[in-house]
Amino acid sequence: MGRIHESVGTMRRTRDDILGDAATLLTGNQSESVDPRVRADIATSWRRCHLIGVKATSDDVPYEGEFDRPSRLLRAAAPVIDRLADQLTDSPATIMLADAEAQIVDRRAGGRELVRALDKAYVAPGFRYAEEFTGTNGIGSALEERRPFFVQGAEHFRENLLEFACVGAPVMHPISGTVEGVLDVTCRFDETNVLMKPLVLSAVREIESRMYADASLKERMLLEHFLRVSRKVRSAVVSLNQDFIISNTAAAKLLDPSDQALLWDWATRMLARRDECTGEVRLAQDIVVQAKASKVGEGSSPAGVLVEMRTRNASSITPRRHPSHSTPTAGRTAPPAEERLPGRSAASTRLRREIDSIVESGPPTLICGEPGSGKLFVARHLHKRWAPDEPCTVLDGTVARLEPEAWLDRFVSRIATPGTLVLRHLDDLPDQLCAHVLAHLEAATRRARLIATAPERRGHGPAARLLDHLPATLLVPPLRYRVEDIADIAPAILKQHSPRSPVPRLQPATLQTFTGLDWPGNIRELEAVLTSALIRSMGADITQSHLPPEYRSSPTRHRLASLERAERDTILQALADASGNKLAAAERLGIARSTLYRKMRVLGIDDNRFSS
Numbered sequence: 149m150g151r152i153h154e155s156v157g158t159m160r161r162t163r164d165d166i167l168g169d170a171a172t173l174l175t176g177n178q179s180e181s182v183d184p185r186v187r188a189d190i191a192t193s194w195r196r197c198h199l200i201g202v203k204a205t206s207d208d209v210p211y212e213g214e215f216d217r218p219s220r221l222l223r224a225a226a227p228v229i230d231r232l233a234d235q236l237t238d239s240p241a242t243i244m245l246a247d248a249e250a251q252i253v254d255r256r257a258g259g260r261e262l263v264r265a266l267d268k269a270y271v272a273p274g275f276r277y278a279e280e281f282t283g284t285n286g287i288g289s290a291l292e293e294r295r296p297f298f299v300q301g302a303e304h305f306r307e308n309l310l311e312f313a314c315v316g317a318p319v320m321h322p323i324s325g326t327v328e329g330v331l332d333v334t335c336r337f338d339e340t341n342v343l344m345k346p347l348v349l350s351a352v353r354e355i356e357s358r359m360y361a362d363a364s365l366k367e368r369m370l371l372e373h374f375l376r377v378s379r380k381v382r383s384a385v386v387s388l389n390q391d392f393i394i395s396n397t398a399a400a401k402l403l404d405p406s407d408q409a410l411l412w413d414w415a416t417r418m419l420a421r422r423d424e425c426t427g428e429v430r431l432a433q434d435i436v437v438q439a440k441a442s443k444v445g446e447g448s449s450p451a452g453v454l455v456e457m458r459t460r461n462a463s464s465i466t467p468r469r470h471p472s473h474s475t476p477t478a479g480r481t482a483p484p485a486e487e488r489l490p491g492r493s494a495a496s497t498r499l500r501r502e503i504d505s506i507v508e509s510g511p512p513t514l515i516c517g518e519p520g521s522g523k524l525f526v527a528r529h530l531h532k533r534w535a536p537d538e539p540c541t542v543l544d545g546t547v548a549r550l551e552p553e554a555w556l557d558r559f560v561s562r563i564a565t566p567g568t569l570v571l572r573h574l575d576d577l578p579d580q581l582c583a584h585v586l587a588h589l590e591a592a593t594r595r596a597r598l599i600a601t602a603p604e605r606r607g608h609g610p611a612a613r614l615l616d617h618l619p620a621t622l623l624v625p626p627l628r629y630r631v632e633d634i635a636d637i638a639p640a641i642l643k644q645h646s647p648r649s650p651v652p653r654l655q656p657a658t659l660q661t662f663t664g665l666d667w668p669g670n671i672r673e674l675e676a677v678l679t680s681a682l683i684r685s686m687g688a689d690i691t692q693s694h695l696p697p698e699y700r701s702s703p704t705r706h707r708l709a710s711l712e713r714a715e716r717d718t719i720l721q722a723l724a725d726a727s728g729n730k731l732a733a734a735e736r737l738g739i740a741r742s743t744l745y746r747k748m749r750v751l752g753i754d755d756n757r758f759s760s
């Protein structure tokens with residue numbers, strides 16, 4: 149879906165006319181339907197439709213629609229803008245408010261001529277003036293530089309702005325210090341007035357003090373605790389709840405945006421029955437910290453938590469090592485961070501270790517796991533680690549059912565050349581082909597590196613005999629046992645599917661909802677949800693409202709803490725390795741069998757699945 153802009157210049161049209169135009173233009177007379185959010189947006193903005201008009205293209209000022217405005221900024225700014233608007237009615241200046249993404253959310257006052265010129269230039273609610281899209285301008289540049297910014301005439305990058313002069317000043321949240329938006333006064337270039345800047349600055353001060361008064365008691369409590377602790381200690385300190393975060397410089401260096409949800413999730417679980425706890429937390433980029441969390445506030449609904457963090461050792465804060473900085477022995481076994489398989493969970497850390505050892509020895513390998521868990525993704529990763537310059541061929545057993553002869557021809561010609569051969573869905577390979585494959589397998593593994601994927605190693609019939617020729621096994625864990633990985637996997641998926649930059653991010657609340665879901669379709673399901681959310685968000689960060697309805701909230705059932713998940717995963721793996729024999733599994737784990745039974749009960753592992 150392209151973005152909507154370009155004036156159609158029609159004033160006297162009915163709402164239905166305009167919706168009809170919108171549908172036709174957006175879809176280019178095709179039968180596709182208009183995104184319901186765009187439709188709703190057009191419906192609510194129809195009085196301004198002479199301005200908004202509709203055309204699906206993407207290379208002009210981005211139009212983002214007018215939904216889900218952040219209320220904190222609007223609440224504080226509305227009375228200030230109302231007053232200014234009264235004072236400036238019919239004056240040669242207009243006052244605008246933009247949010248933290250540089251999207252204009254309100255525009256008031258200004259004479260008719262000025263308003264018409266601004267409409268024509270797309271300087272109106274819904275349009276986005278981020279510097280990266282529209283170059284130097286009062287809104288985007290003030291946001292980028294975090295200071296008041298005066299731009300006039302030819303200093304603007306875009307031609308449509310050359311006739312204007314404007315002053316934009318960032319509005320900062322008085323507690324968290326985050327930039328909430330920009331207040332801007334714009335007039336025609338030849339009507340610039342020296343009082344524009346003081347006017348904007350005093351209005352911004354008033355908005356900020358209203359924000360402080362409006363800040364909930366909880367946010368103020370979080371600020372007070374944060375200040376009290378961060379003055380005393382030199383470690384990284386962060387004070388947070390689900391919607392709010394404030395950190396000192398040391399913490400800001402450690403934390404990735406996705407870590408807010410992770411820390412909140414970890415702390416609320418750990419503090420469920422006590423007021424203080426300590427533990428190890430693996431942050432984004434594989435940074436491991438020793439964290440101490442304490443509740444802020446009392447009762448069943450505390451204000452939030454305060455977390456002090458210390459890095460375990462120096463190496464744990466050097467996640468983005470460049471290849472040339474790696475030690476010689478790290479060579480093939482430790483790829484640079486950007487080439488590593490994403491995931492911060494214990495399960496993914498173990499998978500990476502197993503991959504490292506397979507990379508070293510290179511045996512024919514079977515990759516097992518539930519559908520959509522990322523088996524082929526791991527196979528391609530292995531190939532890149534082995535021999536990125538050689539070809540990697542994927543032959544799918546499911547396709548072999550449809551075209552057995554063509555499949556066999558490709559298999560035979562492929563095994564004669566070096567590179568990596570991936571036999572995907574090996575369990576689907578028809579019996580009559582298994583014998584042929586078996587006959588060539590030894591020759592195949594002499595030249596090509598062989599990988600196969602299947603749900604599990606167990607099997608029967610001819611396909612099972614093939615498995616004997618794949619001595620190494622990699623088990624890709626289901627996503628529900630490593631939901632912490634979503635914080636790392638989702639950005640990679642969003643990047644891959646985003647047509648433009650900046651790549652939208654997951655809002656912390658969305659990430660937290662995701663970590664509470666079961667994901668029966670694994671990463672493939674996550675990918676489908678994210679790609680549909682990307683379309684709905686139209687370039688903005690992904691909030692819950694962009695998700696399909698059934699993904700907007702996590703069930704209220706007890707969710708496993710990260711540590712419990714890792715434990716559960718380890719036990720399941722040990723049971724699988726020991727073919728369900730609990731005594732053998734307990735020995736592998738170095739615990740008593742009675743402890744294993746107790747853990748299985750606590751972690752909800754079905755006893756009947758492992759009956760020996």
Ligand SMILES: Nc1ncnc2c1ncn2[C@@H]1O[C@H](COP(=O)(O)OP(=O)(O)OP(=O)(O)O)[C@@H](O)[C@H]1O
Pocket residue numbers: 489490517518519520521522523524525526573601637640641671672675
């Ligand atoms: N770690 C990851 N990061 C980003 N995307 C991933 C990751 N793992 C898997 N994906 C994506 O998820 C989708 C499903 O992955 P993949 O095809 O590897 O699963 P699979 O287990 O081989 O599936 P099947 O069981 O159907 O063969 C793919 O589009 C893949 O690109």
